[in-house]
Amino acid sequence: METTETTEDLGRRVRDLIGRMSPLGERTAESHHDVMNDLGYDSVAIVELALVLETEFELQPIDDEQAFDVVTVGDVEQLVRRLSGAGA
Amino acid sequence: MSTTTIDTTTSEITDAADAGDASLPALPTSRELYGRWEKQQWAVADVKVDRDAPVWQEMRPFIRQELLAALAELEVGEVCVVQTLSSLVDHAPSEDDRIYLATQLADEGRHVRFFQDYLSDAAGIDLEDAADGKALEAAASYGNLFEPTLRRSTARVREPGEGGTTAWYQALVQYHLITEGVLAATALRTMRTLARRAKLPALTEGLTNVTRDETRHVTYGLIAARHGVTAGHRDTIAETYLAGTRLAARVMVAPETRAVTPVLRIALRSRAAQLTGQWDMARDRMLRQLAVIGLPELRAEAARTWQSGCDQAMDEYRERWDTEHPVRRAAAA
Numbered sequence: 001m002e003t004t005e006t007t008e009d010l011g012r013r014v015r016d017l018i019g020r021m022s023p024l025g026e027r028t029a030e031s032h033h034d035v036m037n038d039l040g041y042d043s044v045a046i047v048e049l050a051l052v053l054e055t056e057f058e059l060q061p062i063d064d065e066q067a068f069d070v071v072t073v074g075d076v077e078q079l080v081r082r083l084s085g086a087g088a
Numbered sequence: 089m090s091t092t093t094i095d096t097t098t099s100e101i102t103d104a105a106d107a108g109d110a111s112l113p114a115l116p117t118s119r120e121l122y123g124r125w126e127k128q129q130w131a132v133a134d135v136k137v138d139r140d141a142p143v144w145q146e147m148r149p150f151i152r153q154e155l156l157a158a159l160a161e162l163e164v165g166e167v168c169v170v171q172t173l174s175s176l177v178d179h180a181p182s183e184d185d186r187i188y189l190a191t192q193l194a195d196e197g198r199h200v201r202f203f204q205d206y207l208s209d210a211a212g213i214d215l216e217d218a219a220d221g222k223a224l225e226a227a228a229s230y231g232n233l234f235e236p237t238l239r240r241s242t243a244r245v246r247e248p249g250e251g252g253t254t255a256w257y258q259a260l261v262q263y264h265l266i267t268e269g270v271l272a273a274t275a276l277r278t279m280r281t282l283a284r285r286a287k288l289p290a291l292t293e294g295l296t297n298v299t300r301d302e303t304r305h306v307t308y309g310l311i312a313a314r315h316g317v318t319a320g321h322r323d324t325i326a327e328t329y330l331a332g333t334r335l336a337a338r339v340m341v342a343p344e345t346r347a348v349t350p351v352l353r354i355a356l357r358s359r360a361a362q363l364t365g366q367w368d369m370a371r372d373r374m375l376r377q378l379a380v381i382g383l384p385e386l387r388a389e390a391a392r393t394w395q396s397g398c399d400q401a402m403d404e405y406r407e408r409w410d411t412e413h414p415v416r417r418a419a420a421a
């Protein structure tokens with residue numbers, strides 16, 4: 001039960017951050033949103049987002065990360081869960 | 089002889105080097121470049137740099153850092169060229185060349201004013217402050233890696249009995265073709281994309297003006313170098329160009345600066361693509377210029393020199409920082 005809450009909480013924080021940093025201006029990001037097409041992220045914004053996520057969630061690289069195809073906000077949530085160890 | 093005419097009135101640096109495969113496209117004369125200079129005047133004051141200040145105050149740290157680093161490179165380069173051009177003016181091969189080069193000296197002074205005003209009145213940077221502006225300038229890759237070479241070769245032009253015309257052509261290649269035609273042209277293009285993206289109207293306008301001026305400068309370099317190639321200075325120009333190419337590759341890789349290296353692979357790949365996009369742009373310009381000045385046979389060697397310059401700089405990066413450069417790391421991932 002507690003793990004579920006932590007996971008949900010982490011997802012919400014990731015969504016807030018992605019929404020706040022959208023190149024289209026601050027907006028609500030939902031898990032099903034496409035990061036590039038719905039929220040206007042370009043390659044510069046992706047790099048910026050990654051650097052902020054790294055600091056905020058103390059992300060560590062993992063070996064099978066390239067298996068993840070990051071398209072939606074939900075994909076980023078899942079990736080952060082994996083790399084921060086919260087959902088492992 | 090090709091009949092291609094080169095439009096140097098546009099805002100991108102679309103000089104003769106962009107004419108691509110047309111061999112030896114027509115170039116204007118230095119007298120014609122003077123005429124363009126009269127028609128293409130602009131004033132730093134009219135750009136009103138402080139209208140960008142509100143955007144800078146709201147800017148997030150990453151974009152701010154990216155923009156400041158790019159601005160510092162350009163500012164340091166402009167300060168260096170304004171201080172070194174006069175020896176080329178004094179020893180110009182003809183009166184038309186001298187008069188044209190005098191206009192360029194005025195342009196470079198204007199560019200320094202623009203970048204310094206912009207850094208202080210829009211970005212809020214005090215260039216005299218050691219913790220702020222001085223540190224920014226000290227980090228500029230061009231200043232650390234290329235500036236000493238340009239200063240040496242332009243100083244040599246003045247030394248009596250030190251090679252005369254040969255020294256002049258060496259300095260011209262390093263100044264107009266490598267510093268302006270390869271490095272500044274690439275930096276300006278990258279910077280303009282960032283400025284538009286960050287919605288900075290004064291920076292966008294100022295950079296458009298600077299780019300128009302630089303287009304004339306690079307065109308002059310192409311005219312003078314092409315003349316030099318046919319007037320007995322082919323080997324000097326070829327040798328200096330290759331040495332400049334190696335150094336320019338090193339400036340682009342910037343091994344002395346710790347590069348942004350995201351942990352997330354999707355971002356690491358994005359970052360690497362941004363960097364290699366800039367390196368490729370610089371290399372392509374470097375190769376196209378060779379065709380325009382009449383040295384197309386040098387392109388294969390120049391391409392190898394560029395590649396080995398990049399490789400060597402990335403080795404240097406690994407030794408210095410004890411980690412791979414993001415471009416290599418992304419390639420390995």
Ligand SMILES: [Fe+2]
Pocket residue numbers: 166169195196199302
């Ligand atoms: Fe300039």
Ligand SMILES: [Fe+2]
Pocket residue numbers: 169196268301302305
């Ligand atoms: Fe210039």
